[in-house]
Amino acid sequence: MSQLVAENIERLIAYSPGKPIDELKRELGITDVIKLASNENPVGPSPRVLEEIERVAPEIHRYPDAAGFALKKDLSAHHDVPMEEICLGNGSNELIDLICRTFATPAEHIVFGDPSFVCYWLGATAANVPFTKVPLRDRVHWDVDALLAAVKPETKVLFVANPNNPTGTHMGASDVRRLLEELPEQVVAVLDEAYVQFADSDDYASALGMRNVRERLVVLRTFSKAYGLAALRVGYAIARPELIDFLNRVRAPFNTGAISQAAARAALADAAWMERYVEMNRVERKRVSEGLEEAGLDVAPSQANFVLADFGRPGKEVYDALLRKGVIIRPMPPPIDTMLRITIGLPEENDRMLAAVRELVR
Numbered sequence: 491m492s493q494l495v496a497e498n499i500e501r502l503i504a505y506s507p508g509k510p511i512d513e514l515k516r517e518l519g520i521t522d523v524i525k526l527a528s529n530e531n532p533v534g535p536s537p538r539v540l541e542e543i544e545r546v547a548p549e550i551h552r553y554p555d556a557a558g559f560a561l562k563k564d565l566s567a568h569h570d571v572p573m574e575e576i577c578l579g580n581g582s583n584e585l586i587d588l589i590c591r592t593f594a595t596p597a598e599h600i601v602f603g604d605p606s607f608v609c610y611w612l613g614a615t616a617a618n619v620p621f622t623k624v625p626l627r628d629r630v631h632w633d634v635d636a637l638l639a640a641v642k643p644e645t646k647v648l649f650v651a652n653p654n655n656p657t658g659t660h661m662g663a664s665d666v667r668r669l670l671e672e673l674p675e676q677v678v679a680v681l682d683e684a685y686v687q688f689a690d691s692d693d694y695a696s697a698l699g700m701r702n703v704r705e706r707l708v709v710l711r712t713f714s715k716a717y718g719l720a721a722l723r724v725g726y727a728i729a730r731p732e733l734i735d736f737l738n739r740v741r742a743p744f745n746t747g748a749i750s751q752a753a754a755r756a757a758l759a760d761a762a763w764m765e766r767y768v769e770m771n772r773v774e775r776k777r778v779s780e781g782l783e784e785a786g787l788d789v790a791p792s793q794a795n796f797v798l799a800d801f802g803r804p805g806k807e808v809y810d811a812l813l814r815k816g817v818i819i820r821p822m823p824p825p826i827d828t829m830l831r832i833t834i835g836l837p838e839e840n841d842r843m844l845a846a847v848r849e850l851v852r
């Protein structure tokens with residue numbers, strides 16, 4: 491019999507999400523569990539989102555607007571870009587996959603960081619495109635020279651998460667600009683700004699302000715993080731119309747649902763709600779980072795809604811020990827398997843996590 495799947499599909503490892511709260515409750519028979527493992531918004535979406543969901547729910551027997559007209563119109567006004575420069579995705583995750591399939595072939599090549607968001611590896615591997623993982627400096631800082639050095643004549647796509655997941659660190663504005671300027675013309679540079687709202691460093695800048703620097707630039711955004719709509723799966727890409735046109739040809743029809751589109755519009759309209767969470771995150775991120783450092787851990791400087799802390803011992807041990815205390819965080823694969831990623835939660839959740847960590851390292 492012929493082989494069921496191609497060799498690249500055989501190599502894939504299914505994405506492993508943060509452990510669900512109910513699963514841990516079942517496994518350990520405990521009721522009091524907090525999850526700081528998936529970089530979710532712990533506050534929840536604006537109440538206006540919930541009202542909007544109720545308003546549109548009676549229409550779910552109809553297909554959604556396949557073009558996402560109303561949401562794209564709002565996003566167009568929000569970012570001051572034409573609607574033709576926006577493509578909606580079923581989360582920005584779908585767009586990562588689409589970008590790999592649309593712009594690269596198995597004869598070409600993709601570059602991304604290591605450690606960085608695991609879905610770049612998944613997307614490249616599923617599309618059977620060879621790739622190079624470029625180590626971050628000291629495992630946590632972007633290294634623009636190393637990224638540029640990894641680019642070959644056949645490189646078609648480069649992914650940079652800024653701020654980066656799982657390190658939380660950012661690439662400074664002058665480095666982003668230099669990268670966009672110096673990358674060879676054929677490369678589609680993808681700046682994944684899933685955590686952009688949390689970045690407050692003086693030298694952080696969105697690549698949206700650098701669109702004049704390069705034609706082949708895609709900026710990815712999501713409603714999953716600051717806007718608190720992770721369950722609804724809405725992300726979007728901003729790029730020149732010719733790039734967006736190809737993404738639209740490859741994507742599945744109706745890739746974002748009607749409830750999701752409506753909820754995203756309501757979330758976008760309630761900026762104040764999102765900003766309150768971002769402010770809470772800023773205060774708590776500092777407090778959590780300092781608390782972990784006081785416990786003797788190295789913490790990467792974060793511009794996101796999570797921190798990466800080095801426990802200096804096998805992360806799986808730390809992870810399991812914290813699970814037993816009802817605290818779910820995220821272990822990491824090599825080369826950062828002594829580090830764990832901790833989402834910034836509500837103040838009381840962070841207190842509980844810090845107390846559990848202090849007990850553990852004592």
Ligand SMILES: Cc1ncc(COP(=O)(O)O)c(C=O)c1O
Pocket residue numbers: 529580581582583584607651654655682684711712713714720723724725
């Ligand atoms: C850097 C980065 N990009 C993209 C995503 C995907 O987000 P979503 O598919 O929910 O939009 C995530 C989620 O964790 C992320 O960390």
